[in-house]
Amino acid sequence: MKRSEGSTVGGVAPPEEPTKQRLSLRVNGAEKQLDVAPWTTLLDLLRETLDLTGTKKGCDHGQCGACTVLVDGQRINSCLTLAIMKDGCEVTTVEGLARGDALHPVQEAFIEQDAFQCGYCTPGQICSAVGMLAEGHARTDDDIREQMSGNLCRCGAYPHILAAIQQARRTSAKGEGT
């Protein structure tokens, strides 16, 4: 039977000291080689190690969506993701959406529609919206409301978040047409 190096079949006690493992990630287009402890979540890695604090920690339990990032294009909760499990993946955070000075259409629309107040859920809302638009399952306004329901906004900006996504979708559709 083959076993991977460092696997611990046969009674090795769990480590008390951090045994870090090598992790390769592409974060917002940049290659990163990192040594991480297995219990470090992708969220904590982004915020504490990479200083990418745009991704927020609202609950740390997958109950609010503030930590939403795109992994290989899919929106996920980074708080319930062990960083080490994403070895070799491409991670896009809110800091990686704009192209230079040009904001992503969803970011533009969030500003224009005043789709936030305190701003703390906003990066998660925006990443979630980008992920949702890519998924392509939202046809109606009700679809958008339902498919954006994994992102709490305590300020209650929901109607404006809906409006922003509608606007971004219009802009993107126009962009594709030209």
Added chain:
Amino acid sequence: MNRFSYVRARDAREAVDVVSAHPTARFIGGGTNLLDLMKEHVTHPSHVVDITRLPLKGIEDTPDGGLRIGALVTNSEVAWNAEVKRRYPLLSKAILAGASPQLRNMATTGGNLLQRTRCYYFYDVGTPCNKREPGSGCGAKTGFNRIHAILGTSEQCIATHPSDMCVALAALEAVVRVTGKDGERAIPFADFHRLPGDTPQLDTNLKPDELITAVELPPEGFAAHSTYLKVRDRASYAFALVSVAAALTLDGGHVRSARVALGGVAHKPWRNPEAEALLTGKPATREHFQAVADALVRGAKGFGHNTFKIELAKRSVVRALEEAAGREGQP
């Protein structure tokens, strides 16, 4: 979260070996429930065995005309899969009623089956809970039990199973494929989850070293007449107070066969074949649906805050059966 060893399994054999060598080791797939519980200090695995690189990600036809869903297929992939939507719309609808899009993008088919209860006391290590810590008592029975079970409870535990997908799988009579030290086996869905009894710490009949490899759906998908009704405290992203997977085959206005599974009311998706049989050959009318509903919740017991679920479950069953009966064609 406690310290643990991380092992990236290269094949199922290796995964099973690590887990069988360490009693508290855990497989990790989507991680959406395991990491949650580890952060709450409810679960303390010595080893976390990453199975996400195993080849269990396909959705394929079975020889008998059913569908086999690999254990690592995500909830989103199942829900939006064209074949699932066409042949098993009940399953698609149930999955989309659960959690959030982000969580569904992470959570796996196998992991969904192993979700642990949402009982407040189970999650809060500052309180007693027989499921978390056998013998410590049940805080919920005399405490705040609005979300708790009304059927199949025990002196030890009144927790519910939180999954939506499993309620649909129970109605569809899926089969769970597992592999372990002693080889492979197939577990009928009804036998997969347990009632709490005197061993509330055990949610399922999986052996400690067994790994779920797939869920198989039988050919009959009730595509023409099925629905999933979820009743909850907000419109989305909330666990069910009561949910109903209802599936019918109709012959003209008469019921040929009926399946009704309830979620949010017991330690496992709740079915009662005798209650379902009451519909066989009967007209698909409210009166007969009501009889099924009454039979399904016979013996139900409330604990105060959750007593309303008894009436709610009955009404939900009637509503779901009406919807299923009236449902023509596709999702």
Added chain:
Amino acid sequence: MTTPSTQLGRPVNRVDGRAKVTGEARYAGEFNVPGLLYGQVVSSTIARGRIKSIDASEALRLPGVLRVFTHENRPSLPWFDRKYRDDDAPSGSPFRPLHNDKVVYSGQPVALVVAETFELARHAASLVRIEYKPDSHETDLRAQRKKAYAPRQGKDGFEPPPKPWGHADKALDKAAVKVDAEYETPVEHHNPMEPHASTVIHEDDGTLTIYDKTQGVLNSQTYVCNVFDLPKEQVRVRSPFVGGAFGSGLRPQYQLFLAVLAARELKRSVRVTLTREQMFTFGHRPATLQRVALGASADGTLEALIHEAVSETSSFEDYIEVLVNWGSMLYRCDNVRADYKVAALDCYTPIDMRAPGAAIGVYALESAMDELAHALRMDPIALRLKNYSERDQNKDKPYSSKELRACYQQGAERFGWARRNPEPRSMREGHELVGWGMATGIWDAMQQPASAKAVLGLDGRLVVSSATADIGTGTYTVMTQIAADTLGLPIESVTFKLGDSSLPMAPLEGGSWTVASVGSAVKEACEKLREQLVTFARKTKGSPLAGVGAEEVVFAEGQLRNASDPSRAVSIVEAMRLGGVTHLEEQTSAVPSPKQQAYTRCVHSAVFAEVKVDEALGTVRVTRVVSAVAGGRVLNPKTARSQVMGGVVWGISMALHEETALDHTLGRFMNHNYAEYHVPVNADVRDIDVIFVDEDDTVVNPLGAKGLGEIGIVGVAAAVANAVFHATGRRVRGLPITLDKLL
């Protein structure tokens, strides 16, 4: 001459918008510095009793764990209550973390584990073993109501209930039509998306820069200086962005104390961030039991108004809020009695939460008004207009402005109220019963003393600052607009700074008074700059404006112009050059004008709600809300609309979702997470229409604007509850209206 407004009243996009959508905006727990340590709080599991022992040895054995602070090893700190008081403290003895072995509520911080990494601190905290000797506790308001007492009144801004007038009880007895009902509201937690956090940066010389989640940097600074006996020069508190607060940041919370304590003891920088569960271990909206009794003559004239409330407080402070005063402000009545008591529970002291007092007091009042309208067979708006108050009877003063009639009229029209069949259960769509309800909202329009500084540079840029906060309310944006407007500058030329204790004094950001208070100071500071610039331009030989009357000079597009001959103009920068200055600076303090004292100053609203109730399953959806607000002059319709809309969502949430559930056996909140403490998700919120009616107010403050942070929530829960009654014929008198109450 007054310059015509160019910036005020415009829907300017948030000036901090870009920082917020790109992730550049940093919140209290996001300032990373080299060598930062992480503190994790250990919370008590009992509600009352004593700590018998704390065993931290297992935690301390882990390499990288530096210290476990407890009451046994904390440094000596002041004993006196006054050292721990803060600007929002009620009467009593403020909670002192790690003070002694006494546990006074479940979830109380009893230890702080400090470690090199976040994960290590979290793990180590789970290894701290604590033994308790529990005492019996009481957390049930119903059980304690018999011990309710008249609270001590030591909290800023509190108005005691009005003294009774007439003979309310007699009048109620004799009234032709009456309602007499008890309403119950639960504990709610603010649950801002950003957890409370403090990052304390410890400099080599011992000075502290603290990034704190707060609605008042000066409040936090004073608290830290008092508790730790530090001079103000050594403590700078900053809070450039606040991820929501809604009142939870009005008092320094225990993570600030613990982070400072650890940083001082270890001489290292320390961050303490609370977990979501720990967000349920400090202030909350108090549970209340309220009786509202109304009597009326057959034509709807209100003849008796009684509002009695028992509200929850802690065992150590008397939390108070204005709960029972609103009825006699909104409605004219000759016989009024209001009574307000508190009962002590073994929970933390409640704290102001969005529209404290009004949110729940007006819910009960406006539900009762709806019950009365139904009993009278009278239209709910007609009943309110019949008893409309032109004066505040509580103080016998006129209102500085009150366009509430216009709110009723315009809100009703937008909603389509005229088409309402008053009969309950008269509208249905499929499985759902449809109901329409309305209610009135009211909140104070206060102004507090505040200061601001304005600095103009030769680059033409204006920097204005004040130690206020922007908790999502739009302070950055509106202050920028006020400054730009006063000096005729484009928005882009103005920077507003806040959230820094080194800036000029500002009050706590709460009570909906920030625009009125800080905005007035900003305006005054900029007006002083204007005067100087005008003087330079008029008095300097060779200036195009030389000799022009001061009244004739207007500011527009970065220039000073002669109003009657705009070709005679100088740019602001030229005017500074004419004056021979390289920069101009003004700092002013704005205080409320004495003329305000002659008036009661309030913001009003009329709220209309449509609900759809699944008849069999009891589920309630709020499908439509119209909120018509009389809020004075609206300075930024875009951010103003967001404020009111957010308040409406809070009102829906209060009506249908929010309740922190106590297990009285354990004395513990059980649904302490976002999965089980429900706030609305996107799918819960449908159409919300906000109307601002015209309202001219020259008294309320120099801007004529009334704060909008609170008014949005007030009345919404009643409007929803009234709509549920209209839909179902069922009157639910306890919030939230969950489906089980309608089965």
